Amino acid sequence: MGAIETHRGGCHCGNVRFEVETDLARVVECNCSHCSRKGFLLTFVTADRFSLLQGEESLANYRFNRRVADHLFCKQCGVESFWRSVKPDGTKMAIVNVRCLDDVPPGSFTVTLVDGKSR
Ligand SMILES: [Zn+2]
Numbered sequence: 001m002g003a004i005e006t007h008r009g010g011c012h013c014g015n016v017r018f019e020v021e022t023d024l025a026r027v028v029e030c031n032c033s034h035c036s037r038k039g040f041l042l043t044f045v046t047a048d049r050f051s052l053l054q055g056e057e058s059l060a061n062y063r064f065n066r067r068v069a070d071h072l073f074c075k076q077c078g079v080e081s082f083w084r085s086v087k088p089d090g091t092k093m094a095i096v097n098v099r100c101l102d103d104v105p106p107g108s109f110t111v112t113l114v115d116g117k118s119r
Contacts, residue, residue, distance in 0.1 A: 029111050
């Protein structure tokens with residue numbers, strides 16, 4: 001762990017496919033109402049480290065709360081494999097569901113608990 005590697009991933013049906021560069025040094029499990037319901041394990045990268053390879057047209061958008069995040073899920077299979085957001089300073093981010101990466105088995109990384117519920 002620690003080295004930045006390129007991982008591929010996507011939704012369940014295969015319509016949505018992406019590539020992400022991340023070191024998986026900090027995989028986040030958040031207890032907010034949204035993340036806990038979906039069971040996300042997340043890695044946060046700047047948008048330039050994320051490429052959607054296919055499936056833009058398959059994505060539907062769910063927005064809630066402050067509506068700064070585009071929670072994109074596949075219209076076919078319902079899986080939210082990543083979302084897009086913008087930090088207060090304007091930095092574009094991609095937030096990737098580590099559970100949707102092809103080559104990253106559960107237990108191969110350390111999970112950091114984040115208290116998103118209280119924010
Ligand atoms: Zn799908």
